[in-house]
Amino acid sequence: MVQSKSFANRLATALIVIVMILAVALALMPIINTIAISFSTGTAASSGKVAFWPVDFTLSAYQKILKDGAFWSAFMVSIARVVIGGGLSIALTVLMAFPMSRKTSQFASRNIYMWTLVFAMLFNGGMIPTYMVVYKLGLINSFWSLVLPTAINVMNIILMMNFFKGIPSSLEEAAVIDGASPYRILFSIVLPISLPSIATITLFTVVNYWNEFFNGLIYINDQTKIPLQTYLQQLALQQQNMTQLSKEEIMAMSQISSLSLNSAKILVSMIPVLIIYPLLQKFLVKGLVLGAVKE
Amino acid sequence: MSIARFNSKYFSKRQMPYHLMMLPGMILLFLFNILPMFGIIMAFQDFVPAKGFFGSPFVGLAHFRYMFSLPDSFAIFRNTIVIAFGKILLGMIVPVIFALLLNEVRVKKFKEFVQTIVYLPNFLSWVVLGSVFTMIFSGSGIFNNFLGMLGLKPVLLLASNKWFQPLIILTDVWKGYGYGTIIYLAAMTSIDPSLYESASMDGANRWKQVLHITLPGILPMIILVGTLNLGNILNAGFDQIYNMYNPIVYQTGDIIDTYVYRMGLQGAQFSFGAAVGLLKSVISLLLIVISYKLADKFADYKLF
Structure with a gap:
């Protein structure tokens, strides 16, 4: 009896481990396939020979990227967008989350602001009125159209506000008695112990700015100013006809196929995300969970 | 005052x-x-950008009437709801099951590794994943090569009105379930460990413990996520569909947001696009308010 129970237990553990390994494989498979294609010749890729290991190994796709001015121009726009937009957005999130985390006895207008924020989160004018406002503000073809419209993310503000609320008020009391201003309380008491929350918001904000393609598509017509994801999206559009083609038809156009080049571009575009995610993910659970739990 | x-x-x-x-x-x-x-206001006008919001003539509800007269409208609302509902349902079930399984893994390093990897696709854009899936499911992609190895005929899933919706739902769940897993695993850590001790002393096996302790322990979180998702029933995911669809699958893949973009911005029917978008915003707002009320009632959740 005891033995059969431990056998069942071990079997369950083995099955669970197998499921987990499959899940990991499933998460990585598309990326590995893309890596393999990027290191294969275009002909091998479009004839469908490449699975998880390069066929006819070549670095030519990456050599072509190095010389591709349009790609790097878009890459730099995205870097600028993440640095400037991300910095601005995180700063504004902190600045707004702090007053929002105060009680109404400290900040009487708190609830009025809160309702405004929540209403702006739940309801929006929609794609076209928003486009018209950006157009009327003269931001078409401006870098700022990639930064300002998405700088305020109410969900992030609420996440950080709830994190701030979770900070024991005893930490602040001494400073309040000493007559510290709200600025001092925010910057020298609250912020230093809010690292998990800031890291979480930073991860979300940076990834959002890096991955966003639609504003680049509708607000920017000048090809030298589009961000990387918009650039990749335009490449994909040229390639999209592939969805409807059979293997033979794709092979027939393999001469012009840039499958491996596009795969290489996709992978290079992932690099910043693959760097920042492992760096910040260890804060994630703390930042998310503490922020999600309401006091 | x-x-x-x-x-x-x-x-x-x-x-x-x-x-x-x-x-x-x-x-x-x-x-x-x-x-x-x-x-x-432009949804009630014949908006011309040169004339602006104040100079454009008012037409009342004409755009809304036109929308309901179009045969496409029904299909677009249906596609939106079917895709969104599929995503919400499967997007709830998969992370719950996965978190329950992962919670049974005792090796902490392995647990964290799995958690980190399955959450990774969440951070890749739909532009990138759209390209990747287009390659994978194309005629020469690994999916069809795999079918070929099994001796099956190739299927172009992304160009098939039969397969497009399931594929959209599955790839979205694939991208997103890591987030839900983290949320549920975190909820599991707050379950009182003494419950498990006394259960195992009473002779309850692992399966019974999962069923009678872990699952009820995260039930409030499941209810919370479920009710809050109600507000997303008209959000079928513009970014994903825009990067994965093509004219062949408009019949099953066109959703409100993609339709508004094509008609309103690309087709320059600004007022008509705004009207369709407004209808969506209003219905969504109603659903969100209802879902937050339900979340407050059943899960004792307040957003702020």
Whole structure:
């Protein structure tokens, strides 16, 4: 009896481990396939020979990227967008989350602001009125159209506000008695112990700015100013006809196929995300969970 | 209330720093969130950009009537709801099951590794994943090669009205379930360990413990996520579909947001696009308010 129970237990553990390994494989498979294609010749890729290991190994796709001015121009726009937009957005999130985390006895207008924020989160004018406002503000073809419209993310503000609320008020009391201003309380008491929350918001904000393609598509017509994801999206559009083609038809156009080049571009575009995610993910659970739990 | 008292209540010297902190963000919020709400007026006009919001003629509900007269409209609302509902349902079930399984893994390093990897696709854009899936499911992609190895005929899933919706739902769940897993695993850590001890002393096996302790322990979180998702029933995911669809699958893949973009912005039917978008926004708002009320009632959840 005891033995059969431990056998069942071990079997369950083995099955669970197998499921987990499959899940990991499933998460990585598309990326590995893309890596393999990027290191294969275009002909091998479009004839469908490449699975998880390069066929006819070549670095030519990456050599072509190095010389591709349009790609790097878009890459730099995205870097600028993440640095400037991300910095601005995180700063504004902190600045707004702090007053929002105060009680109404400290900040009487708190609830009025809160309702405004929540209403702006739940309801929006929609794609076209928003486009018209950006157009009327003269931001078409401006870098700022990639930064300002998405700088305020109410969900992030609420996440950080709830994190701030979770900070024991005893930490602040001494400073309040000493007559510290709200600025001092925010910057020298609250912020230093809010690292998990800031890291979480930073991860979300940076990834959002890096991955966003639609504003680049509708607000920017000048090809030298589009961000990387918009650039990749335009490449994909040229390639999209592939969805409807059979293997033979794709092979027939393999001469012009840039499958491996596009795969290489996709992978290079992932690099910043693959760097920042492992760096910040260890804060994630703390930042998310503490922020999600309401006091 | 007199002006002086109003000022001392809301704008006392002590509170001014808070107002100043709010100011820059509120300006951006006003410009890009509040102003477009007034722009909704264009849904009731024949909006011409050159004439602006004040010069364009009013046409009342003409665009809404036109929308309901179009045969496409029904299909677009149906596609939106089917895809969104599929995503919500499967997007709830998969992370719950996965988190329950992962919670049974005792090796902490392995557990964290799995958690980190399955959450990774969440951070890749739909532009990138759209390209990747287009390759994978194309005629020469690994999916069809795999079918070929099994001796099956190739299927172009992304160009098939039969397979497009399931594929959209599955790839979205694949991308997103890592987030739900983290949320549920975190909820599991707050379950009282003594419950498991006394259960195993009573002879309850692992399966029974999962069923009678872990699952009920995260039930409030499941209910919370489920009710909050109700507000997403008209959000079928613009970014994903825009990057994965093509004219062949408009019949099953076209959703409200993609339709608004094609008609309203690409086709320059600004007012018509705004009207369709407004209908979506209003219904969504109603659903969200209902879902937050339900979340408050059943899961004791308050957003703020």
